[in-house]
Amino acid sequence: MEDKQLWEGILNTWEIEAASVQKLTQTMNEGTVLEVVKTIGDCKGRVLVAGCGTSAAAAKKIAHSLCCVERPACYLNPSDAVHGALGMLQKDDVLILISKGGNTLEIANLIPACKAKGAKLIGVTENPESLLGKEADIILKVKVDKEPCPFNMLATASTMAVISVFDAISIALMHYTNYTKEQFLIIHPGGAVGERLLKK
Incomplete structure (x- = not known):
């Protein structure tokens, strides 16, 4: 394949991914997203995220993004x-399970314990009719x-969309919890971000 074709393929990937994120403004359910924001914002325990x-x-x-806005979270x-x-996982926690198809066995195996413990379960999937x-x-x-790959299988645009949704949720949580720069400085004193905060 020539360089020109390779470059066109790269541009196509960016275009598809950008369009996928942009389309979230039309496809995401406002009430549901706000419910997720409030559920995480009001959580008295931790947020566990698995995929x-x-x-x-x-x-x-x-x-990581949730931790950055003082919502204690970790990958499970x-x-x-x-x-x-x-x-x-405990009763006051929120469990976020991510599965594109919604029937991933390893993810499905976590559901019974979540139900038994009475934790809140948020399912992230493209298939509402799935088990999750x-x-x-x-x-x-x-x-x-669609995914940019020639087989429409490699989860790139879809993964970016999921991350983008939770980026927006994390920013919304900053407003919902009245998160301050002072709080951010305490947990992020390092790197260029820490330097900027310390100078202000």
């Missing part, structure tokens, strides 16, 4: 979870038209 494969990468990013490894790590879609207390449907 497999590419969804695991999204889950780790989401957990699905395979460790069913070997005792589910003890981390039917079992979750709140369904956050995130669906894109």
Whole structure:
């Protein structure tokens, strides 16, 4: 393949991903997103986020972003979870499970314990009719038209969309909880961000 074709493919990827994020303004349900913001903002415990494969990468990013706005969160490894790590999940916690198709076995295995403990379950999937879609207390449907890859399978645009949704939720939480720069400085004294905060 020539360089020109490769470059066109790269541009196409960016265009598809950008369009996928932009379309969220039309496809996301306002009431549901606001319910997620309030559920996380009012949470008295921790927020645990789990996913497999590419969804695991999204889950780790989401957990970090929530911590950055003083919503205690951590990534829960699905395979460790069913070997005792589910003890981390308690009644006052929120469990966010991410599965594009909604039937990922490793994710489905976490649902019974969440129900038994009485924790709040937020399901992030493109398929509300899936197991996760039917079992979750709140369904956050995130669906894109297509992935940029030639097989329409590699989860890139869809993963970016999920991360973008929770980026917006994290920013909304800053407003909902009246989060201040002083709070941010306490937990983020390092790097360029810390330097900017210290100078102000």
